Amino acid sequence: MNVLAIDTSTEACSAALLRADGAIFSEFEVAPRQHMQLLPMMMDAVLAASEIPRQSISHCAFSNGPGAFTGIRIAAAQAQGIGLALNIPLLPVSTLAVLAQACMDQFDCANALVALDARMQEIYWASYQRDAAGLAQLTGSERLGSVNEIEFAANIECGGGHGWLDELRTRASFPVDASLLPNAKALLKLATAAIEQNLGVDASKVSINYLRNQVAEKATS
Numbered sequence: 001m002n003v004l005a006i007d008t009s010t011e012a013c014s015a016a017l018l019r020a021d022g023a024i025f026s027e028f029e030v031a032p033r034q035h036m037q038l039l040p041m042m043m044d045a046v047l048a049a050s051e052i053p054r055q056s057i058s059h060c061a062f063s064n065g066p067g068a069f070t071g072i073r074i075a076a077a078q079a080q081g082i083g084l085a086l087n088i089p090l091l092p093v094s095t096l097a098v099l100a101q102a103c104m105d106q107f108d109c110a111n112a113l114v115a116l117d118a119r120m121q122e123i124y125w126a127s128y129q130r131d132a133a134g135l136a137q138l139t140g141s142e143r144l145g146s147v148n149e150i151e152f153a154a155n156i157e158c159g160g161g162h163g164w165l166d167e168l169r170t171r172a173s174f175p176v177d178a179s180l181l182p183n184a185k186a187l188l189k190l191a192t193a194a195i196e197q198n199l200g201v202d203a204s205k206v207s208i209n210y211l212r213n214q215v216a217e218k219a220t221s
Contacts, residue, residue, distance in 0.1 A: 061190075164178040
């Protein structure tokens with residue numbers, strides 16, 4: 001299988017491709033408000049580096065939120081267009097799970113608390129635990145709330161994401177990278193597991209997880 005992964009749910013824009021032989025090709029750039037222009041170029045770049053034709057893509061994964069509304073919609077629309085054009089399944093993956101995977105990989109820890117700035121003095125956050133395969137698994141639920149509402153479980157070993165504001169970092173007794181953002185390489189790991197579990201969905205049935213007010217919107221191309 002050849003899996004394309006894209007993420008535009010924060011200021012970062014990234015694309016990665018897992019080729020059938022296990023080789024990975026990726027592009028990543030922090031570029032606010034440039035996702036619409038950058039993402040197609042990044043997808044072309046990873047395809048060119050992998051030396052496979054677009055028609056050989058077997059699955060397309062994307063971060064479906066929570067995160068920046070416009071960014072999430074950009075990735076969803078691109079993924080949906082690819083899914084419809086190539087008649088391949090899509091793999092929507094939580095942005096917080098992707099961030100947790102990146103955090104665990106960076107700090108080599110088993111339990112992470114990740115947070116993204118949701119504006120309006122609120123934060124998207126969740127705790128994740130690394131499973132036997134090294135993949136981030138949600139513990140509890142993804143939440144939206146104020147800094148004061150975030151709960152630190154006793155087993156948390158690392159933290160990441162720009163939701164780790166100063167008042168939150170002062171409470172942490174573990175390493176935190178507040179500059180860490182989700183990326184398509186981390187998304188690839190979770191997407192591969194989703195494929196093995198047959199969790200791919202038809203492009204016409206893809207939804208976006210805004211989390212705010214528990215909104216889940218069906219994506220449209």
